[in-house]
Amino acid sequence: xxxxxxxxxxxxxxxxxxxxxxxxxxxxxxxxxxxxxxxxxxxxxxxxxxxxxxxxxxxxxxxxxxxxxxxxxxxxxxxxxxxxxxxxxxxxxxxxxxxxxxxxxxxxxxxxxxxxxxxxxxxxxxxxxxxxxxxxxxxxxxxxxxxxxxxxxxxxxxxxxxxxxxxxxxxxxxxxxxxxxxxxxxxxxxxxxxxxxxxxxxxxxxxxxxxxxxxxxxxxxxxxxxxxxxxxxxxxxxxxxxxxxxxxxxxxxxxxxxxxxxxxxxxxxxxxxxxxxxxxxxxxxxxxxxxxxxxxxxxxxxxxxxxxxxxxxxxxxxxxxxxxxxxxxxxxxxxxxxxxxxxxxxxxxxxxxxxxxxxxxxxxxxxxxxxxxxxxxxxxxxxxxxxxxxxxxxxxxxxxxxxxxxxxxxxxxxxxxxxxxxxxxxxxxxxxxxxxxxxxxxxxxxxxxxxxxxxxxxxxxxxxxxxxxxxxxxxxxxxxxxxxxxxxxxxxxxxxxxxxxxxxxxxxxxxxxxxxxxxxxxxxxxxxxxxxxxxxxxxxxxxxxxxxxxxxxxxxxxxxxxxxxxxxxxxxxxxx
Amino acid sequence: xxxxxxxxxxxxxxxxxxxxxxxxxxxxxxxxxxxxxxxxxxxxxxxxxxxxxxxxxxxxxxxxxxxxxxxxxxxxxxxxxxxxxxxxxxxxxxxxxxxxxxxxxxxxxxxxxxxxxxxxxxxxxxxxxxxxxxxxxxxxxxxxxxxxxxxxxxxxxxxxxxxxxxxxxxxxxxxxxxxxxxxxxxxxxxxxxxxxxxxxxxxxxxxxxxxxxxxxxxxxxxxxxxxxxxxxxxxxxxxxxxxxxxxxxxxxxxxxxxxxxxxxxxxxxxxxxxxxxxxxxxxxxxxxxxxxxxxxxxxxxxxxxxxxxxxxxxxxxxxxxxxxxxxxxx
Numbered sequence: 001x002x003x004x005x006x007x008x009x010x011x012x013x014x015x016x017x018x019x020x021x022x023x024x025x026x027x028x029x030x031x032x033x034x035x036x037x038x039x040x041x042x043x044x045x046x047x048x049x050x051x052x053x054x055x056x057x058x059x060x061x062x063x064x065x066x067x068x069x070x071x072x073x074x075x076x077x078x079x080x081x082x083x084x085x086x087x088x089x090x091x092x093x094x095x096x097x098x099x100x101x102x103x104x105x106x107x108x109x110x111x112x113x114x115x116x117x118x119x120x121x122x123x124x125x126x127x128x129x130x131x132x133x134x135x136x137x138x139x140x141x142x143x144x145x146x147x148x149x150x151x152x153x154x155x156x157x158x159x160x161x162x163x164x165x166x167x168x169x170x171x172x173x174x175x176x177x178x179x180x181x182x183x184x185x186x187x188x189x190x191x192x193x194x195x196x197x198x199x200x201x202x203x204x205x206x207x208x209x210x211x212x213x214x215x216x217x218x219x220x221x222x223x224x225x226x227x228x229x230x231x232x233x234x235x236x237x238x239x240x241x242x243x244x245x246x247x248x249x250x251x252x253x254x255x256x257x258x259x260x261x262x263x264x265x266x267x268x269x270x271x272x273x274x275x276x277x278x279x280x281x282x283x284x285x286x287x288x289x290x291x292x293x294x295x296x297x298x299x300x301x302x303x304x305x306x307x308x309x310x311x312x313x314x315x316x317x318x319x320x321x322x323x324x325x326x327x328x329x330x331x332x333x334x335x336x337x338x339x340x341x342x343x344x345x346x347x348x349x350x351x352x353x354x355x356x357x358x359x360x361x362x363x364x365x366x367x368x369x370x371x372x373x374x375x376x377x378x379x380x381x382x383x384x385x386x387x388x389x390x391x392x393x394x395x396x397x398x399x400x401x402x403x404x405x406x407x408x409x410x411x412x413x414x415x416x417x418x419x420x421x422x423x424x425x426x427x428x429x430x431x432x433x434x435x436x437x438x439x440x441x442x443x444x445x446x447x448x449x450x451x452x453x454x455x456x457x458x459x460x461x462x463x464x465x466x467x468x469x470x471x472x473x474x475x476x477x478x479x480x481x482x483x484x485x486x487x488x489x490x491x492x493x494x495x496x497x498x499x500x501x502x503x504x505x506x507x508x509x510x511x512x513x514x515x516x517x518x519x520x521x522x523x524x525x526x527x528x529x530x531x532x533x534x535x536x537x538x539x540x541x542x543x544x545x546x547x548x549x550x551x552x553x554x555x556x557x558x559x560x561x562x563x564x565x566x567x568x569x570x571x572x573x574x575x576x
Numbered sequence: 577x578x579x580x581x582x583x584x585x586x587x588x589x590x591x592x593x594x595x596x597x598x599x600x601x602x603x604x605x606x607x608x609x610x611x612x613x614x615x616x617x618x619x620x621x622x623x624x625x626x627x628x629x630x631x632x633x634x635x636x637x638x639x640x641x642x643x644x645x646x647x648x649x650x651x652x653x654x655x656x657x658x659x660x661x662x663x664x665x666x667x668x669x670x671x672x673x674x675x676x677x678x679x680x681x682x683x684x685x686x687x688x689x690x691x692x693x694x695x696x697x698x699x700x701x702x703x704x705x706x707x708x709x710x711x712x713x714x715x716x717x718x719x720x721x722x723x724x725x726x727x728x729x730x731x732x733x734x735x736x737x738x739x740x741x742x743x744x745x746x747x748x749x750x751x752x753x754x755x756x757x758x759x760x761x762x763x764x765x766x767x768x769x770x771x772x773x774x775x776x777x778x779x780x781x782x783x784x785x786x787x788x789x790x791x792x793x794x795x796x797x798x799x800x801x802x803x804x805x806x807x808x809x810x811x812x813x814x815x816x817x818x819x820x821x822x823x824x825x826x827x828x829x830x831x832x833x834x835x836x837x838x839x840x841x842x843x844x845x846x847x848x849x850x851x852x853x854x855x856x857x858x859x860x861x862x863x864x865x866x867x868x869x870x871x872x873x874x875x876x877x878x879x880x881x882x883x884x885x886x887x888x889x890x891x892x893x894x895x896x897x898x899x900x901x902x903x904x905x906x
Contacts (some may be wrong), residue, residue, distance in 0.1 A: 038752045038760065046751060053859065054673075056665035064617045065666060135628035138618065190632065196667050210754065213676060213851050240751055245849050249746060257750065386595055431864045434616060435609065473616045473626055 047554045048250050049263025051243045058200040060177045067216045068241040072559020074202035075177035082562035083344045083452045084549055102164050106388035108155040112225050115179045116201050119225040122151035127181035136193040141493035165493045167457040174560055204233040216241045235570040263553050265529045270330050280532040280540045286331040286509050289527025294340040295448040297521040300481040312518040316359045317366035318419035321523050328407045333524045339511050340522025348456050350508040357515035366419035383422045394423045394443040399430030405446055418486040438471045440479050448526050460489045460510055463520055480519035528553050539571040588881050595877040598715055600650050603866030610663050611859055660867035664859055670871040680748050681852030688776035689833050696784025697826055701819050704792040715784030727845040729775045743771045746849035772848040791822035831887035
């Protein structure tokens, strides 16, 4: 007994020592990558910032939750759309044209194959479009205006429209990936819309390698069609996307060079970029990041006094956006145009309308507007009351833990109070905020759910979308009802994408309505958060002359916005 | 003996039933409706799509039947090993997510608890008789045990992980490795395991050692020890009796520790970003994934019951009084 105990102590000591020793060289062995079993560091791209839960499905139809890279790296779209140049680049398609007002024909490239060796044909394209007839498929509404889809020959598919929606269709062809009919035809509706689709077979530059709860690994497809057709090839042999834990952890990994591209929101990144860590951002000076979406303040237009456009205007004038941009965000975002249209949509902004009806931060103006509209301080506490004299108290809800928004909400509340509006910031759990948003049980919330896109129609659909339902799950959370505006949005949808004058004619009217009514109050442009470490990979996208100007993001929906070209442009760094 | 265990088992069965029922109820009181959450994430454009999706998820999660039937279905699923589908990692089944995480948690906690228990008791008993040790080394553990665990863990991660760079912090193995039976992978796994293990070991070791020390001193001062000494028994024999008596509360303590094995690791796994069950608990709460939460709690409940049962058996073996009690018509 006694002897055995001694032996155990020895064993324990030996074990701990061994663990300590191996621990010391463990990380080196990992990053060196020469030893067997690892992904060689020099050939592997580590990314983070997209995946918040474990990779759990590879289903391109579930376009809000698939494992990072499922669309873009594996499943591909007919076209790529680059928001920075406003150009559609044929991808799986060789060309696509409207052959008449109501028919669209798309021709695939020659000799395309799925990664299991089967050819990609027009039947696959037709099949993918027809999946939209299942109600739970995100593009189900396509069939509201599409009449039929048919394969004309091996490579050509023809679509006949009852009511052509040119803007939406242009969005469809670049955003939605084509899936192989021979593997998907036998799937049940549930499997198509909610299945995990393990072992995805696509056509893209990468193949599924493996996944774990904290990572997704892709390996290069050496037979990718674009190698021959476009003389393009993706540089990294492996792409390892890491599941996020926290933004702080992401920052640490990036600085240590364990992550090459971080699409996380990293507060304070500006000082690190200037501080000589080999960090790279799209712009070398503020705002450092491209603008990806607009953060709006959304007033609930069904509640008094927020149902009064004059009150909303006073509220809009009370917000000190410059403080939010400079102090809360440390200048990695920029203040939004009063229309809220992103910088890529600059050509659609009607400067006359903005000059006439735009708003800006001006506490005095906010006070004047309140007074003029009949909101007066009757009890002398410095804050205005409702028109009927009852106390006015509004809450602005932002999800707890979203520290940037919580802080911005505080600035907004202070600005409102200075103008005489009693506005309180509160931070419930994000699930609670979501419930409030959908059921309309809120006063004011912040939201930013429309990304940069091929058409401002997507933006106006969000602002004016009708009809208002019991649960508003995607658009018009403020429940603003204006039939004329919604008609204009639909009219815009039915305008050709190359008819800039036609589009601008409608958009100008929409802007007039938007700026006089203020159903949403645009505040700032959120960044396309992206910071790269140049230790292993270089030639990252940037605004500089001579460097690739693609979108530097692995976020869902971004590879088809041209970000896949970032991977074809990367170069291995010089080995020291 | 049979009657004793029969009664124990009946109590365990009742406890299990009540615990599982509570476990089923609690997530349903959480704010937020998982179906709306899933539908909202999908960003459906059309009302028909939203309705169809709502219906689909409701039936998938079993919300389309009356509450009493949901409860019965839950038991039915439980007995067939079906714990439902996770929302956090949709559409993976909860059971497979838990099975993947369990080895990490057990691999961390079982060695930490058993080793610290064993080493702590030995050390405590030894320190009780060595004034020098009692005055110099033990106070270190008074401090360690009294420090908030969270702070100690962060300190360890910072000192040994960041500053000294001896151990990696975060994840269960390096992102650049494939899981396989190779020397590189196993050493990497061990090096990621070591810091969380050490933090648990240090704190628990101090607790056991201090407890044991006090107990042994108490036993050595008791009447029977003095009597034994007066009879002329050698000091070694007296100490053996004292040690055996002092062990009993420690065994109960061990049972409790082993039972709440999962709960105990939540903070460790969060601080060291170690992907076991504790990490899943946090993620499940953050994403209101009741099915996952339910599954993990079920695992904890089973863990507590099994550990207690084992300790009951061990008690019969180590404490003659229990055996005597069983015979005496208790």
